[in-house]
Amino acid sequence: MKFLRYFIILFLILxxxxxxxxxxxxxxxxTKNLRCLICQGQSVYDSDSEFANSLKxxxxxxxxxxxxxxxxxxxxxxxxxxxxxxxxxxxENTYFLWILPILLxxxxxxxxxxxxxxxKN
Amino acid sequence: xxxxxxxxxLILLFFIIFFIFYKGLQxxxxxxxNIKLEVDVPYFEIKIFDTDKMINSDxxxxxxxxxxxxxxxxxCIPCKEEHPFLMSLSEYKNLEMVGLNYKDNSAGAKNxxxxxxxxxxxxxxxxxxxxxxxxxxxxxxxxxxxxxxKIIKRIIGPLNKDxxxxxxxxxx
Numbered sequence: 403m404k405f406l407r408y409f410i411i412l413f414l415i416l417x418x419x420x421x422x423x424x425x426x427x428x429x430x431x432x433t434k435n436l437r438c439l440i441c442q443g444q445s446v447y448d449s450d451s452e453f454a455n456s457l458k459x460x461x462x463x464x465x466x467x468x469x470x471x472x473x474x475x476x477x478x479x480x481x482x483x484x485x486x487x488x489x490x491x492x493x494e495n496t497y498f499l500w501i502l503p504i505l506l507x508x509x510x511x512x513x514x515x516x517x518x519x520x521x522k523n
Numbered sequence: 524x525x526x527x528x529x530x531x532x533l534i535l536l537f538f539i540i541f542f543i544f545y546k547g548l549q550x551x552x553x554x555x556x557n558i559k560l561e562v563d564v565p566y567f568e569i570k571i572f573d574t575d576k577m578i579n580s581d582x583x584x585x586x587x588x589x590x591x592x593x594x595x596x597x598x599c600i601p602c603k604e605e606h607p608f609l610m611s612l613s614e615y616k617n618l619e620m621v622g623l624n625y626k627d628n629s630a631g632a633k634n635x636x637x638x639x640x641x642x643x644x645x646x647x648x649x650x651x652x653x654x655x656x657x658x659x660x661x662x663x664x665x666x667x668x669x670x671x672x673k674i675i676k677r678i679i680g681p682l683n684k685d686x687x688x689x690x691x692x693x694x695x
Contacts (some may be wrong), residue, residue, distance in 0.1 A: 439661055440661055440662055451662075452625075452626060452652060452662060452663075453652075453661060453662050455652065456626070456651065456652025456653060456655060456656055457656060459651045459652065459653055460652075460653045460656050463653060478656075481656065481657070481658075481659035482659055
């Protein structure tokens, strides 16, 4: 019985620290994808400005409240616009950005295919 | 004919890319935020400065008056610059001044108000800066003019003569 009690306590401690570690990892991942709007070329994760520190605290709070990564992005997008995200979303402004590499890949592939495979045959 | 097409295409592609990047060089690299107006006031709960009492945004903006929310801190130098403008706004009867004390220590903030006078009717204490994020603020100082729970004007940075005049015009 005593053993079981110790086991449960140990399990709870380990579990909570594991949960904390997961939250910290997620917090770092999110803040690395947020642009520090008042710094030049720095993410919120890298910056130590007041703005970035407030955002870090907010992300931590939101995670503790059980919000998902997407919830946090949506919330900040509503407040600051899409510019705050480093990873641009797929919409009418970014079609060109997302599709261009694929087009180049297909086009380049077609040229190579034509040059090497068809010529060989 | 087919042989000539490829170099021509490459040169054309080069010029297109050159043109895009050349145009891009002329763009300003200083980020100017898109200010969205006529947005609802965010909901938040916050501690009233120098007390243990909590208050929510519904209670703060409950009347049909105009409200100014000014984000300030005693450590912020531009806040000192804009202070006379805030004092001049505080004389308006149909305007209620709300100060959001941003990441400040209580003693510093009190000294600041003692030295420069207090323009605010209510002061809220945003100790960790998260309420300022709810407002979509970039830092201190920042000022919002609110009417009927909607943000009708927003000034990023310190108030100046022109922005204060514009606010006064809106108040009439």
